[in-house]
Amino acid sequence: MAVSALVLLADNFEEIEAVVPIDLLRRAEVSVTVASCTQRLLVQGRSRISVQADCMLQEVEEQNFDLIVLPGGPGVFKVRKNRAIQKIIKKFKNEKKWIGAICAAPLLLLDAEVLGNAKHTAHSSVANELPHIITGKDVVCDGTIITSPGAGTAITFGLALIEALAGSDQAKLIADSIHTTHSKLGIN
Numbered sequence: 001m002a003v004s005a006l007v008l009l010a011d012n013f014e015e016i017e018a019v020v021p022i023d024l025l026r027r028a029e030v031s032v033t034v035a036s037c038t039q040r041l042l043v044q045g046r047s048r049i050s051v052q053a054d055c056m057l058q059e060v061e062e063q064n065f066d067l068i069v070l071p072g073g074p075g076v077f078k079v080r081k082n083r084a085i086q087k088i089i090k091k092f093k094n095e096k097k098w099i100g101a102i103c104a105a106p107l108l109l110l111d112a113e114v115l116g117n118a119k120h121t122a123h124s125s126v127a128n129e130l131p132h133i134i135t136g137k138d139v140v141c142d143g144t145i146i147t148s149p150g151a152g153t154a155i156t157f158g159l160a161l162i163e164a165l166a167g168s169d170q171a172k173l174i175a176d177s178i179h180t181t182h183s184k185l186g187i188n
Contacts, residue, residue: 014073015045024158072103118142
C-alpha cells in the first residue's frame, strides 16, 4: 500500500515551504493530498502565488494519512487557534504518525499541545514563543516530529520527509535526481 501525506494550506502560506515538499514527495511516489484551510480551493500564498488545493480540509479530516505537512509563512498566525487543525495535529501525534512543520508552523504544534519537550527548530522570528528552539540546523527530528527553519531549507525538509516515509535510499535517489545532496538523517 502506498504511503500518503496531507499538506495543509492557509492564506499567506510560504509558497516554497509548501510546493517543494509537495513536489519532492510526489517524485518519491507518495500520495499527496493538498487541503485548503480556507473557504475555497484556490489558496493565495504570501507572495501572491495561488495554489489549487485538491480538497477542503473538512473533506479529509477523518481520513488516514501517514504524514501531515504544515508549511509556514504569515498565514500560520491566522490559523493558530483553528480547532480543526489542532484536532488533526493531535490525532497524528496520538497515532504516532509523522508531523512535518517548517518556518512558523511549529507554533501550530505548540498550540495543539503536541510539541512538549520534543527537540525542534523554527524560523527565528518565532523563537520567543519556542524557548527550547534549536538553531543552526536545517532539519531537527525528534520521534515523529520533523521541523525546519524556513524557505531556504525546504529541499532538505522535503528530503527528510521522504526519508521518514520511504527510507534514506529513496531520499538519496530523489536528491540525486534534482542534483542536490542528502545526508542520511537516520529518521526511519
